[in-house]
Amino acid sequence: MTKVNKLPTTKLWNPKSFIIFSVFFSFLPAGIMCALNYGRSGSQKKKWIFLLTSILVFIALIALLPILSINTSIIFFSINIALGIILMFAQLKLYNDHIQNGGKSASYLFPIIIGLLIFSLSAASILYSIYVPKNALDYGENHLFYTNKITESQAKKLGDYLNSEGYFTPSSKVDVKIDKQDTLYILSLVVEGDYKSDTSYVEPMKAISKEISKNVFENNKVRIDLCNDRFKVLNSINVD
Incomplete structure (x- = not known):
């Protein structure tokens, strides 16, 4: 065969x-x-x-x-x-x-x-x-994330201020992030809703920005970014 x-x-x-x-x-x-x-x-x-x-x-x-x-x-x-x-x-x-x-x-x-x-x-x-940076401070169910451009002491000073002013509460679940570009501090807030067409929040956010600049960051400018739950910027609020 x-x-x-x-x-x-x-x-x-x-x-x-x-x-x-x-x-x-x-x-x-x-x-x-x-x-x-x-x-x-x-x-x-x-x-x-x-x-x-x-x-x-x-x-x-x-x-x-x-x-x-x-x-x-x-x-x-x-x-x-x-x-x-x-x-x-x-x-x-x-x-x-x-x-x-x-x-x-x-x-x-x-x-x-x-x-x-x-x-x-x-x-x-x-x-x-x-x-979403890996560095974070926890205040109950509230979280303050901070980048490598922010020291832990700066982040803690901001977190303690937000906590003392009632932004963080025992019942709230708030995420915020702090970053820095040169001398400009950038505070990112997680928000919901239509923050592009509604402008009623702009002035209150500018007031918060000035307060944080004065009480936390030694009068350096603070820009507030309104973001989704992954800190992707939806709208930025600059203070003149």
């Missing part, structure tokens, strides 16, 4: 695409494709090693970048490129042998979907870290 040579039915992703995915979606989709390639080739141990390592490194990178005093976009891009290249070279021989044995390339629909999902989640995480 004549022996029949069967062509491999398993399809692998071309590792040269890992760099492209790393540029546009981060190295995580490339790491997932690399891991699945190993799994489809019969190496389950390498599959789980590459999959778990890619996920853990990605989580660590997202967690560390916001606290580093560097240009995060440049370093994030550089790390993605470097890891994409490493993943590519790790699988070039595997893929070339696969093609030489009659194998075919896998469709990119699945990794593109994964890449878009990861990109969306990463963007949401970065935006959240931009608008």
Whole structure:
């Protein structure tokens, strides 16, 4: 009986695409494709090693970048490129042998979907870290967030003032944020309702701004930003 040579039915992703995915979606989709390639080739141990390592490194990178005093976009891009290249070279021989044995390339629909999902989640995480600082002081159910441009003592002085003036109460659940640009202090207040067409709140907010400037920030100007619950600015109130 004549022996029949069967062509491999398993399809692998071309590792040269890992760099492209790393540029546009981060190295995580490339790491997932690399891991699945190993799994489809019969190496389950390498599959789980590459999959778990890619996920853990990605989580660590997202967690560390916001606290580093560097240009995060440049370093994030550089790390993605470097890891994409490493993943590519790790699988070039595997893929070339696969093609030489009659194998075919896998469709990119699945990794593109994964890449878009990861990109969306990463963007949401970065935006959240931009608008909501990690530093916070609690006054019951009320929270005062402050950026790295504000010292803890300055934040506490503001929080104590808001508490003493009745802005924070035992029954309220209020979130505020304080930031600084040069000598300008920016107080962000979480609000609800139509604060663009209704202007009746402008004068009271200007009065609050002047009081905080005088009693907390040594007469430096204070701008009040009205924001949504993620501190994205809806309207700004400047004091002349």
